[in-house]
Amino acid sequence: MSPKSIKKINPNELQLVWSDEHESVYPISYLRDLCPCAGCAGETVLFHQYVPPPPDKLTPGRYELKNIVPVGSYAIQIIWGDRHNTGIYTWEHLLNICPCEYHQRNFKP
Numbered sequence: 001m002s003p004k005s006i007k008k009i010n011p012n013e014l015q016l017v018w019s020d021e022h023e024s025v026y027p028i029s030y031l032r033d034l035c036p037c038a039g040c041a042g043e044t045v046l047f048h049q050y051v052p053p054p055p056d057k058l059t060p061g062r063y064e065l066k067n068i069v070p071v072g073s074y075a076i077q078i079i080w081g082d083r084h085n086t087g088i089y090t091w092e093h094l095l096n097i098c099p100c101e102y103h104q105r106n107f108k109p
């Protein structure tokens with residue numbers, strides 16, 4: 001599944017409408033807190049797990065969505081007001097974190 005539209009519906013929310021008409025509405029601060037990049041989410045390299053330090057939520061611009069760049073046909077890259085731009089949000093990740101009741105019930109890790 002892929003989104004057929006992605007738009008900021010107000011200063012604090014991003015809406016994705018999927019090819020099956022499902023609508024996901026993400027609070028923008030929620031998307032930033034769930035940034036999937038290694039610096040934010042951590043990663044496992046050669047069996048050593050890297051756990052990032054807790055984010056400084058007071059960083060200016062942290063929750064300001066500056067731009068959205070398509071990545072191939074499988075993801076978007078989000079550029080934030082504090083210049084953080086390494087988060088590649090795949091459709092799969094976005095559906096996993098969709099805040100609607102259905103996805104929270106079915107896709108919680």
Ligand SMILES: [Zn+2]
Binds near residue numbers: 037039041084
């Ligand atoms: Zn990140």
Ligand SMILES: [Zn+2]
Binds near residue numbers: 024098
């Ligand atoms: Zn959903």
